Amino acid sequence: MRLIAIDTETTGASPARGDRCVEIGAVELIDGRLTGRTFQTYLNPDHPVAWQAQRVHGLTNRFLADKPRFAEIAPDLLDFIGDATCLAHNARFDRDMLLYDFRHAGLPVPTLRFFDTIPFAQARVRTPSYRLDQLALTLGVLKKGRGLHGALEDAEILGRVVEAIETRQPGALAAWMRGSAPLSPLPKGWQAPPAPPTRLAAARPEPSERAAPPGPTAPQAASEEAREADRIAALVRAALDGAPDLALFAERLTSAGVLMRPVINGELALHGVRFSTPRASFTGGAIGLTGPALERAGPAYRHPEHAGLVARLVAAHDAVMGPVTALKGRFTATPASPIPPQTDEARRRVHALITEAIPGATTVFDLAARLEKVGIRAETRIDTKRMRVSSVLFISEGARVPGSAVGLGPKDRTPDFWSLATPEPVRMAPDGSLIAPIELCPKPVTPTRIGEGLNPGVAELIADLNRGACEIGPETVLRIRSGRDAWSGFPEAALRELLAGAHPLEELDALFTPLTGQDRGSALRWVCRGLDPQLTLAFHQTRQLVYEARNAERAQDATPEP
Incomplete structure (x- = not known):
């Protein structure tokens, strides 16, 4: 029987709030005996180490700055574990830290089989405390207490504790494992991604009790696009049910092949989501899932915690579905369409109309509205960090003219012209979602003299x-x-x-x-x-x-x- 004793050192005690592994150590046991094979790595967590955790392991932010990130070592860790069962002292903590790191790195979450050695020790050893150090002292594995901890050191001590118990009671570990249940494969609150339903099952799903009432999803005509939209809606509702945060919600959907594009508003909160596959695409508002509705339905969203996730989801969505079109129906996306044949005459016509409309336009939105009346559509790329339009493309029958071709770039007009801040009132988009005016976040106060800008205390x-x-x-x-x-x-x-x-x-x-x-x-x-x-x-x-x-x-x- 092959087992892996594993331990982690971390930035803190709450992986759900962003704490990550800073060291992973593991040792191999065969039939309850150490083989000498080990795995150890330090990690750059991209997260500050809490002082309470630093007092345990002594690993500083400076020491960890040049260490590999979790995604770089994950294949080696999985190769070392293989199909073995994992042992850990207080295993729920180490399991959660590892699986959250897989999810945080954007990697598929593996199915790892974990047993907690605390109940095993309680059943086989009498000791004043079942903390690992006290257990090791009782069994003679350690001769004195320790100072700082290390993941590989802890894993080796756990392996020697198991070895010591096996020496005294041969077969004790195997017998205990046969009569005990391993930990659940996923942390509390996680659920396995739902399997894509059949077309018959997905035809008109009942809405989740936690979701807002459904609205129109697609044209009622019996078309392939309508059927695909119904299927996506079913997957969205299934993924939403019981999802505690945006990361798990996204993981379930992307596993089922649905692209999603979260959109951040001026207050850096979730504004809404676009759900798409190559055959259909609609906003969350089409099934009653605007940003506020998503918050009420369960998935927590906080910009600093999920900024990297949002960037990855946006990039994946736009790579398949094309650019965001923010100028009509604000923050909606359209599937990329084939580029029509372009002619010099069409380009000259579009160029002339744009040049004529620019002088009177006060904002890029105003310009787009003017051009739409003469059959020219404007597509933009949005810089969500600076809350401004970063580029614009004008599209008409037989012509696609970039803004730079008519001297229209962010450096060619005032910043207000490109800003997403707008005096428009709240209004309803064609898909049923609400379009609210965007307010820019105030800039942080810059201290001007010594002693300013301090936190309380x-x-x-x-x-x-x-x-x-x-x-x-x-x-x-x-x-x-x-x-x-x-x-x-x-x-x-x-x-x-x-x-x-x-x-x-x-x-x-x-x-x-x-x-x-x-x-x-x-x-x-x-x-x-x-x-x-x-x-x-x-x-x-x-x-x-x-x-x-x-x-x-x-x-x-x-x-x-x-």
Whole structure:
């Protein structure tokens, strides 16, 4: 019987809220005995490591910055696991972390069979605590307690614990596994993607109880497009039922072959979704699923958490279905149509009409409305981050004229001309969805002097440090946190320019010479927050000493005794 003991170290304890693996370690067991085969990797999680997690494993954001991402090592991890059953101490946590990483990386979620070794140990060993370290001490696997943890080290200790129990009670693990159930293959709240229904079953599905009342889906004529739209609607409703967030909702649909294009409004919230296959395409409003309706139906959407997912879904949709057409029925998409034969005469006619309409147009939307009256359709590409139109293409019978061909690009008109902000009132689109005016998000306040732009409580902390009420020592440095504030995104050149009026830059450069480049930038930010430069240097140096001591202790504990 081949088993894999596996462990993870992470950025935090909540994968559903964005925490990711920073180290994965695994060891192979055959018939309850270690074989010597191991797997270990550090990972760049693209997510900050919480200080609570850093106290456990000692892995810093700087150390992890150049490590591979999960998608790069996932094939090697799956090759190592193969078809073996996985063992983990508190297995639900490690299973969830791994599967969320597969989903976050946009990879197919594998079916892994996990058993939790805590119930196994409780059935076979008497010990004051069933934490892994205490269990290892009771069985003689460890001779003393540990400092920092490592994923491979924990996996090896778990393997040696299983080996020790097997030595005392041969066949105990196999007998326990036969009488126990493995963990469910998916985390709580996840469901397997639904299989595509037959055409008969998909003809007129009942709406999900959690979805809004259905509206018209397609022309009622018995056409292939109408039947395909009905099938897509059935898949959408099935995927929506019980989906806790946008990621699982999208995973279910893309697994069933449905493309979806989420659209972000000016407040960086979900505005709506387009559902498409090469044979049919409609907006969520066609079945009562506007952005607010999706929120009420279950899938949570928050822009910073799902920005990467939205970008991938948009790219996949547009690659098959063509560009977004935002100028008619705002934020709708149309299947890419064959390019009609173009003639010089048609291009000259379109060029002349565009040139005539441009001077009186106040916005790109206004221009599109004017041209539509003379038979010219405008397609745009939208920059959702800047909330503006990034390019425009004019289409008419026998001609396709890009905006640049008539001197019409984002640099050729005022920014207001290209902005998605518009005074239009809320109105109804042809597909039944609501079209609301877009409001641009206000720009973050830029601090102009030292001590501004701080999170709550940070000013008080800095004041206590400056007057000596808090000592900068090993016990306190890891608790000093500013959070992400107005200074976090400042480049070093801007920091130096602002500090020049308060501190001689030559003295600061000389003071921070012992620090690395990244720490020097961090030190300048703390001085801008108001911390005394000498205390800032002491803070960074003490913190580095703490990390080095922990890493040394970890390395010493990992060295086997002769």
